[in-house]
Amino acid sequence: MKRYRQHSIEFGNLSDVPFWKTAGPIDLVYISYGLLVVLLVFVSYVLGMTGFLPFDPQEINLELLMAPPNTEGHLLGTDFMGRDILARLIIGIQAYFLPGLLAIALALALGTCFGVLAGYWGGGLDTASTYVSNLLNSFPRLVLILLMVAAFKPDIYLVMTVVGITNAPTVASLIKSKIQFLKQKNFIEAATALGLKNAVIIIKHILWHNCRSVLIIQATLGMAEVILIETSLSYLGFGVQEPTPSWGNMVQSGANYFMQGKFWPSTAPAMAILLTIMGFHLLGDSLNNILERKRDQ
């Protein structure tokens, strides 16, 4: 049961209500959770730069190997080299954030460009970009990443570049089909007739008004995906390299001790991964709902 209520019985002064008042309560909860996750990322950078951490994340303490949580001020305990897990956890997110942004930016930028070229102008460009994306899609991504890493060096930025490029075709085909659908309605033609430049039509009418939900979802899903990919690469030893902490290599190194009943070195980063990924998913979802005013329709 959904409630619709007319608040004022005195008509006539029904002005516009700001969007956050009309958003569904669930969406608001989700979006605040998502924004909290994003905020924590920034907090991590601030803490990292000001050195305002409980311990130095790189500091090895051979006296306190695998200390359980809450020993000698180590709130989450220490890992196999005696480094503080909390500090590494806080710094760990930084391993993803910039490379992740790079991957997302690449995927969205390339994907949007190709999608627009193929969808808006079509013809030969469409055929060409379809070939390119088919080529990229026909390559198993993990294999491609491993090849690149083997050829050059295991660098997270390199990995993320590959992830970004291989994600581009997905975005491109989403944008392309959206544009082809929109062209069937003729508001694009009407906008041209009005005298708008192609650039304005593409950016404002197509991308902003009609594709932003696609892009937002792709971006937030992309961030979540980046974290997952790094985690799996860590298992293969190609993720972020020690001693730089990342949640992936923390889980990986901690997992060796899990069977011995020492769960904390791997559980803490695993939980962090779970909560963060969830945060990005919910952020994308609720942002989409609010921007598109889903409840209006």
Place this chain on the structure above:
Amino acid sequence: MTDTILEVQNLKKHYNQNGGLFSAFKGKENVIPAVDDVSFYIKEKETMGLVGETGCGKTTIGRTLLKLIPATSGKIIFNGTDITHLSAAQFRPFRKKIQMIFQDLDAALNPKMRIKAILQEALTVHCRLSDAEIDHRISELLEMVNLKKSKLSNFPNELSGGEKRRVGIARTLAVGARFIVADEPTSALDVSIQAQVVNLLRDLQKELRLSYLFISHDLRVVELVSHKVAVMYLGQIVEMGLAGRIANAPRHPYTAVLWSSLVDKKSDESIKNEGNPNEGQWGVFDFERPNVGCRFAPRCPVYHAKNRPTICTDPATSPQLQKIDDAHQVRCHFPL
């Protein structure tokens, strides 16, 4: 002094229509001559009505004039400038002056933009305005087209057909056009709003010296608003002349058929009995046998009454648009 604002010479627009996915292999491509050799001119402060069968190419003419689709051949001269071959950038300044009210308004409004944003955009395409000016102009426009202010925050899909139509008209007015292609601006409106729109368009014509190409199926409205009327059939103009003459003393058989089929002109019984000699044959682009002679011949009462003279169907003698007296042209061998 009245100047010619728009002149069209021998305009042609052919659509290529692929016959399905494998047409490239079959080597079969149909060319639809949607507009075939059309010439006319429109003077300042003048309205030219354009009527004709559905699918005869009226909208296509409008879209070609606005350079939304390229002309296959021919010449479009606007205000003394040949705009046929201008690039998009060169043509942009002209867009302020040539506007179109779209036939399919449902699709012509961006579904994700609020009405206010749509109008605001139109106001600011060609000039900068302050927020206060924009608000002022928007309320002016709303008043002109009689739309409620409360609809400003709605999305197009929340409006009724008539409301959408008025938003579309408000949008062309916002740009400040001098020449407007009005593609069926009164269809899907109730008669009162139709009357309003017609009055509005005529008022604006007087005030702003607008010229219209007025495409419509409503023959009475066309007769009312237009100074001259062109009648089209399958891509060609078959008759062109002053509005009153076309309506009351048509010379081309198609024009006569068209005007006599006005639903109210006949009593209830005559509708059923009105027989066309060749019921089955409706205007056809016959691709196997490209149109020969007069395109209207298969449906033409005169042709059948005269026992199918070959002059009508012989490609060599296909009728040309001829002046039969000043300001009246007919494309027929046997004008009525």
Place this chain on the structure above:
Amino acid sequence: MIGVPVLKIENLRTYFYSSSKQAFSRAVDGVNLALEKGETLGIVGESGSGKSVTALSVMGLVTAEPGVITGNIGLKTDGVQKNLLQDIEDYVKITNENGRTVEVSKDNPGWQRHIDRVLRGVRGKEISMIFQNPKLSMNPFSSVGKQIKEAIMLNTSINNAQEARERTLYWLEQVKIDSPRLRYDNNPYGLSGGMCQRAMIAMALSSEPSVLIADEPTTGLDATIQSKIVSLLEELKSSVGVTTLLISHDIDVIKTLSDRVSVMYGGRVLESGPSKEILSAAHNDKHPYTAALLASIPTARQIKAKSYLQAIKGDVLDTINLPSGCLFYARCHQVTEQIKMQCKHQEPELREISSNHNVRCWRFFNA
């Protein structure tokens, strides 16, 4: 067969909610209509008065929320007898304050599922509809012929593909589409507006329904084809006896085709009765709105003199902010001093003024 309504709409209310204004838009607000077997009921009215929404409500195709909130739609044909809004009370809860609906709770997903179940075998089969906007109502990615063929195979006894194709071509021919064989493979977007409209009509007719809802079937068509469609509908009426709900702005079309007319304004029926009485200029006893509407039709004299047309002055109705008195009061020219207060503050009821002719206006029953 008089007195057996095939389709009977009672107290239909369809509201929309604007969350940015936090208010209801009362698109259809208590509409009563009845269609007797074989008759054609015309609906005229202002654009935005809820004609299309009424039709969509019958078809269960209102997707915006909350949508239909109350009403009864009785359908009684040879095949089916049911209330199309059966059990709507279970899904909707309405709170009134001072006689106005201020809160509606509706389980929309549940209602959609429920109505899809109720309307199975009705939609498209017993009742089919010619939509106002053909391009939006047909699948843009599939050919016109294929869509009609599918409709035929789904809704009629024909289930042989070849036969269905023949039948499709027959209907395309019936609506005067030129070279039907060629157009069969066209997508809706390759057709001109009018042709698409005719394809839509062919699709609606192809399932041979008992009730046909035609939402502006002749807009966008030229005069010759308009008259053909009109005679096609007329022929269907006399030969097959299709019961038709005809919505149109073209008074002449309504006059020619319909037996009775309902005039809608602001989501209500203001007047209903025999079309000859209501739509003839000679007959004086009619609602002021209907009179004003008829006066806006261009007359031969006006056309000759190129004079101004007579439009109804004043603001169009705002469905969010309906006035409390007569809906037409603000624009009415026939208010007399005597009934002024009533017109302004109290809404008149739809009452009979002569046999079968109902009007919602104080002028006629001021006691």
